[in-house]
Amino acid sequence: MDNILGNIRLRINEKLYLKDPETSTLGKKILEHSILLIDKIGFESFTFKKLGQSIGSNESSVYRYFENKHKLLLYLSSWYWSWMEYRMALATLNVEPPLKRLHIAIGKITEAVKDDDNTTFIRESVLNRIIIAEFTKTFLTKEVDEENRQGFFLVYKSVINRLAALISDVNPDYPYIKSLASSIVEGALHQRYLKDHFTTITDFCEKEKNITAFYIENINKILL
Template identity: 60%
Template structure:
């Protein structure tokens, strides 16, 4: 993965942050250590005070980059989905068969992420575990409609829209391409959560991954 993304700049909606954390060493340190701290203690217990102690900086310095911890989580999730979109585009480029393109895209959005060494301040594998456990908290808020209007979720929706188009290419008569695409994205995360915490209500386990399930699902659902 290092050679693929070494020259890619991942952009996040500037309305999410006060100052772009990618522009300074401190900003990158905030991103790097917030990922590990959220993974360690959970988002509910995460505070800028605890992050400041971890990075050896004043809490006020973090507020110069992010208005609150919700915006920081939205930033991390937006960064993740942008990274996923880059991976998806790379994987399906020059693939002629529509079903093969969709399968490759599903593998990208549902497989466990591995760390991309070309981006040293972001551990994508750990960030992936945060997305599984915490991503819905960026959406399930009273402010979601206003934040959606501000474009906070454009990257996330862009990933889903790419899946929608791939589904339509395979079967333009299928009635529910949007619901299927969004279910693959959300469901993939949920199946990983169930596999790790509520094992008796999922078929996913050490031998069957959420990717296996969704590859099986689309071959059945999209038959013409």
């Protein structure tokens, strides 16, 4: 895991936007209020017209930044996963024991998300709820292969590959490293969704049980 921070920054594929929203006050406002509005009414009911009303601007002003709401959701997802990768890298920097590094990374992926004071226009805790509820809608589409070729999911895959590298540091002979890594990332989102909506088929509604402990316990049994 040499030079772990060397290629980490909050990077977004330029094809996802028409104008970089982080370069203007209006663009940041669009990001901030789109997160709040999607969380409130859901992605299906979300429209640029409603977003324009929310920010006190014309619908056309939103279209200057994003071609459609699918691209906006892809942008928000990429922002989230880039932020998550940065947190993983920073938390494991200079941590020597491979198993401890892996445990820390799993913690970052599975723990409840808190807002980051460094990004005032993004409420990460709310964005996390959107990722839990809406992220699969970014790739369960007919266009997924073409969008994948265009690199729209590179950051998401980078998070999984970073976790896979940490797993490999613990046990390089384990034959299903990438499948295990992707199962942890997706499983953590799924369990949080079940906790919020299907309480009878998950154990994590009980206060003494938490998702991080579940995955760490299982990873130890699998790799050690």
